[in-house]
Amino acid sequence: MSAFRPRRGVDLFVPWRGSGSWRCLWWSVCVFGVTVGSGDPWMSTEACPSSCSCSSTRISCVDPERGITAFPVLQSEAEMENITDIYIANQSSFSSINDKDLHYYKNLRNLTVTNSRLTYVSKLAFLDNIKLQYLNLKDNNLSSLTWRPFKHLNISYLTLSGNPLHCSCENMWIKLWLGEEADTQDLRCIEDGGARKLLSRLNLPYCEVPTATLSPPKVTIMEGDNVQLTCTTAGVPSPELIWDMSLFTNYVIETSGQISVLRLSNLSSSDHNSRISCIAENIVGDRESSLLLNILFPPKITKLSDAISDHHWCIPFSVSGNPQPELQWYRNDVEVTEGQYIMTMIHDITEREYHGCLQLDSPTHINNGRYRLVAKNRYGTDRKEVDAHFMVEPWGKGEF
Secondary structure (H helix, E strand, O other), X not given: OEEEEEOOOOOOOOOOOXXXXXXXXXXXXXXXXXXXXXXOOEOOOOOOOOOOEEEOOEEEEOOOOOOOOOOOOOOOHHHHHOOOEEEEEOOOOOOEEOOOOOOOOOOOOEEEEEOOOOOEEOOOOOXXXXXXXXXXXXXXXXXXXXXXXXXXXXXXXXXXOOOOOEOOHHHHHHHHHHOOHHHHOOOXXXXXXOOEEEHHHOOOOXXXXXXXXXXOOOEEEEOOOOEEEEEEEEOOOOOEEEEEEOOOOEEEEEEEOOEEEEEEEOOOHHHOOOEEEEEEEEOOEEEEEEEEEEEEEEEEEEEEOOOEEOOOEEEEEEEEEEOOOEEEEEEOOEEOOOOOOEEEEEXXXXXXXXXXXXXXXXXXXXXXXXXXXXXEEOOEEEEEEEEEOOOOOOOOOOOO
């Protein structure tokens, strides 16, 4: 099975183990939970749900009598964006974290849902919580948990002990991600017969992280040419094959089993330095193979503007081209000799363009004139002109 996914700009999930240094950092959270109101102004009773306690940055819902079934919704989006810590405990009716439950908590860093009845976490649960670092889901009712909610996050602490996790392939990623920390948490899973075993000792046949290989591994090609890329995936369970890219160039994808061919025709220079990724995903994890298109094309001066005065005078320009074009300036058809007081400065380089100035330090009427920029590489030349007036000629013989 293959699919196309527009470029999303986030890193793929790879099982990772952090150092033990987080233990001290999170000690107060691990032992005491979130201390509401410590140094933060309390939120008004009208703004905070009656079953919870709130400060300007924290929400705590721990009362089992006045229980909650979902995350609290405060009176305004601004109040929710200020929240960095949510602590939920002892909630017998709290069973799921769904797609949009945490949508407005965009600055959330620490989340605890413990000793509740949590059974389900959506794969989009934390889509809008890119700052989330600490996640405590201890002592709930999770039998399985997919890796997909975490693929775009940089989680430094995850605890899952006290959940009835199955000894299944779907939970293998937890073992790979936690490494030795699984034993520190005494994290166990339940086998088919009901026996409990350490998750760190879980070994299942036909359960492995997939692989993805993109060939050729590099592409250097002329604008207007065609190119064919082949992605080969492998793994058990059989992975889904996904192309991830955002291109101006027309393309066709043909897939058969675990091999997919991407055919690009009439390559556009606008796709120079664009990333093309082939991704293999299964329930254990994902892997990516990528390349950057190296498209050769002649120079094009996309902007040449009137001179502007700032700290120095500047004639702004933008130029594209690969290889990087050589630049030469002319004033009134005479080559400009650059030096201490007049020089070409490149201020910004994007994937496809060079942005800069012809910088002039304290120019006078002598520097007035018609300026021509010539950009050249081995594939061609482009030129543009602009009139520049810096100072009125003192003897009134005209501007230029």
